[in-house]
Amino acid sequence: MKKEENYILKFIMLSLSIFALVFLMLTPYFTSSFSDLRQKKIIEENYQRLLKEKQKNYLMGKFDPAQREDFSPVPEELNIGGYKMYLRKETLRAFLKMQNAAKKDEIDLKIASATRNFDYQKNLWNNKWSGATVVDGKDLSKDIFDEQERFEKILEYSAAPGTSRHHWGTDIDINNANFLYFNSEKGKKEYEWLVKNAPLFGFCQTYNLKDSARGTGYNEEKWHWSYLPLSRTFIQEYKNLIKDEDIKGFLGDKYVPALNLINNYILAINPDCL
Secondary structure, eight states: OHHHHHHHHHHHHHHHHHHHHHHHHHHHHHHHHHHHHHHHHHHHHHHHHHHHHHHHHHHTTOSOGGGOTTEEEOOGGGBOSSSOOEEEHHHHHHHHHHHHHHHHTTOOOOEEEOOOOHHHHHHHHHHHHHTSSOBTTBOHHHHOOSHHHHHHHHTTTOOOTTOOGGGGTOEEEESOSOTTGGGSHHHHHHHHHHHHHGGGGTEEESSOOOBTTBOSSSOOOTTEEEEHHHHHHHHHHHHHHOOGGGSOSSTTGGGHHHHTHIIIIISOSOGGGO
16 A cells, blocks of 8 residues: 555656646746737837827828828919918819819819918918917907917917818818908809809818807808818817827917817817718
8 A cells, every 4th residue: 555655656746747847848938928929019009009199190280291192282273372282182083073063164163272281280370379460450469468369269260280170181272261252253153053062072161150050160161171081080080089288389279278179179060071
């Protein structure tokens, strides 16, 4: 009986020794595998973070459209903006189709403003803030001392840098960015054509007349039209990715949180465009 017990004990000891040896041999393998998995996870997380940051920069206009392959220059014969303009290729193709259709109805459509990146929008904004550009015939730096009130005044027709849909290459100002123009006989005729036909080419008037469905946001802009197949995606991405603290780098930016720009302006558009 004692011999059997000794035999069993030796067998157990031998088994444990073999198990320990195998464990020691495989430990580097398992350790290496776990380390590789962890490293892959870190790389993937960093990659996703970079993609997110890259898309945030795009949505806020922090890029040069001239350097992007998905943008094209607006042909000179359509450009009345006075500067080299670019649009997303899809937007430009759709506009050209719409422009050709309008010609048949003796309507002449041109582009007064296209893609405006962060720096361009910042220059427009800062000039209005400082009084270098008059607004409604006034030097806002002298006529509106309350800075938050001045901010709101500029917002009647101008988006703060980092919040403009013109950053995306999907939005255009057609023929003239002035409400007086669209009160003229020529302007009325063009606007009526756009209301009837622009949706057939994917375009939507972004800022319609304010009513119960759009109580906040920019004033009506009969000239501002957006290419929905792209802009609908971008506005949802903006809603998900951009926070108040991201909107900065221009005069008066400290008032962004108080004015709730994302909900009260960026998302406050014509419901048909959402």
